[in-house]
Amino acid sequence: MEERPYEALTVETLARRLGDLPALRDRIGDPAGWRVREVGDGNLNLVFIVEGDRGGLVVKQALPYVRLVGESWPLPLRRSFFEYHALRRQQARDPGSVPDVLHFDEGQALVVMEYLDGHIILRRALIAGTRHAGLGERLGLFCARTLFRGSDLHLPAAERKADLALFAGNVDLCAITEALVFTEPYFAAPMNRHTPGLDPIAAELRADAALKLAAQRLKTAFAARAETLLHGDLHTGSVMVRGDQVRIIDPEFAVYGPMGFDIGMLIANFLMAHCAQPGHGRDRADYQAWILSVIRAIWTSFAAEFARLWRTERTGMLFPRTLFEDQGQSWAADAACSGWLGQVWRDTLGFAGLECHRRILGLAHNADFESIADEGLRAACEAKALVLGRTLLLGQDDIAGIDALIDLARDIA
Ligand code: ADP
Ligand code: MG
Ligand code: MG
Ligand code: MG
Structure with a gap:
């Protein structure tokens, strides 16, 4: 996808930035109708739930710092790369135990995955x-x-x-x-x-x-x-x-x-x-x-x-x-x-x-x-x-x- 420098997604920019990805639009429908909310309650990252006409998905993006503490504590974006690789191995070793990974963008440090609806x-x-x-x-x-x-x-x-x-x-x-x-x-x-x-x-x-x-x-x-x-x-x-x-x-x-x-x-x-x-x-x-x-x-x-x-x-x-x-x-x-x-x-x-x-x-x-x-x-x-x-x-x-x-x-x- 975009060959541009890392930029944190927002609720406002997500559909514009990710709407062209077939992995996403084929699954949940036309980005014009996407409803996006940020639900990250963890210590480190952004987590968006994106819902379209045909279903939902989750976009998790690393921030260049520790969310719990703030920009004073930098943390490499590369953790997203390790999360992606770990998810794939867990899925292979214990099928069904983790959300399906739908897309990974190393430069933007983001993983798109199955939305665990109702969980x-x-x-x-x-x-x-x-x-x-x-x-x-x-x-x-x-x-x-x-x-x-x-x-x-x-x-x-x-x-x-x-x-x-x-x-x-x-x-x-x-x-x-x-x-x-x-x-x-x-x-x-x-x-x-x-x-x-x-x-x-x-x-x-x-x-x-x-x-x-x-x-x-x-x-x-x-x-x-x-x-x-x-x-x-x-x-x-x-x-x-x-x-x-x-x-x-x-x-x-x-x-x-x-x-x-x-x-x-x-x-x-x-x-x-x-x-x-x-x-x-x-x-x-x-x-x-x-x-x-x-x-x-x-x-x-x-x-x-x-x-x-x-x-x-x-x-x-x-x-x-x-x-x-x-x-x-x-x-x-x-x-x-x-x-x-x-x-x-x-x-x-x-x-x-x-x-x-x-x-x-x-x-x-x-x-x-x-x-x-x-x-x-x-x-x-x-x-x-x-x-x-x-x-x-x-x-x-x-x-x-x-x-x-x-x-x-x-x-x-
Ligand atoms: P962090 O690394 O910042 O702790 P998490 O991966 O734990 O981020 O996600 C933060 C929150 O986002 C979770 O507590 C959960 O509420 C929600 N979340 C994360 N992944 C999913 C998913 N695949 N489906 C639904 N909700 C999710
Ligand atoms: Mg967590
Ligand atoms: Mg956490
Ligand atoms: Mg975490």
Whole structure:
């Protein structure tokens, strides 16, 4: 399309600038009738919903700075390129899990994708208290399929290495994770904030050397253990639901890293939703039990699908069948799978603990807690998640499995 310098779209200019694209007009109809609104509620980008006579679509465009902070914090437009490539891989590895990509323009840093009509952001659903059948199972499948199929357990080595190199270019978004998740929550960094009542516990966590060491060991794993292509920002604000339909969005933080990063971040956001329920002012015990059942389903469906793929799609260079199955030693391959899942579990606990801390003490907070107007009540809910986070970080080797995690969460909130 246009060979012109990057320019941010507006509601007024979008139809004029994109109306000639066949991918768009064939799908939704004559641009003269397009209705455009900007709905971006995220921290970083512009998101437009465009509706025409024959349907709708979404245009997501990167801005040259961090939306949450403003032009004082520049951020490369190239994140759109990584989001596009990650969406295509996720679509191939777990068909139907993400919106279809209809068009990509690297120069304008924009992705045109399927409009998830009638879907709402999962975080909003968890605040409103709605239930979605099969949610945890679907999320567990997404994790297993994308994480397994992006790794050296499955991909030809040359393909995996090329992808590793490609996504290694996502330096700036990765740097945000490295600072905001692993480091800044644990000292008085300038952009941090927290609810006033949390001063004592924040000070306690920041003085806890064992905790900071655990955080830096996990940062080492994140930086060095390039197991697979991660979504990189898999929280409940990156999931959209409509009844029992589930879609994953927003993989602009995609990078190679340890499998437990995605699963840990995802589970942590359900743990925080669980801790926040008393702040949402309804009789919530049943709903809390439902949230815990979703966490259980995420892990059990992840582990079951991962083990199935281990048996049926282990075509990469790691743990080759020539050494095991082909010599009548399937039991050894099975043992290796259990060992791999054990490592993912320990990582999951650690990354989940970090996520609980950074959403409460760092820069980027979440609506589960932010929507609790009463500061005292909010601090009480957040304090539970902070304690739970520490328990997970320090208990990586001791919390034996999903039942133990669910018990801990139930006891705390
Ligand atoms: P950011 O990277 O800025 O966080 P997101 O990709 O998370 O942007 O999108 C921001 C918001 O736009 C989402 O919370 C959601 O409400 C809406 N949105 C994004 N993609 C779609 C889509 N394909 N269909 C419908 N709404 C979408
Ligand atoms: Mg987002
Ligand atoms: Mg965001
Ligand atoms: Mg994003």
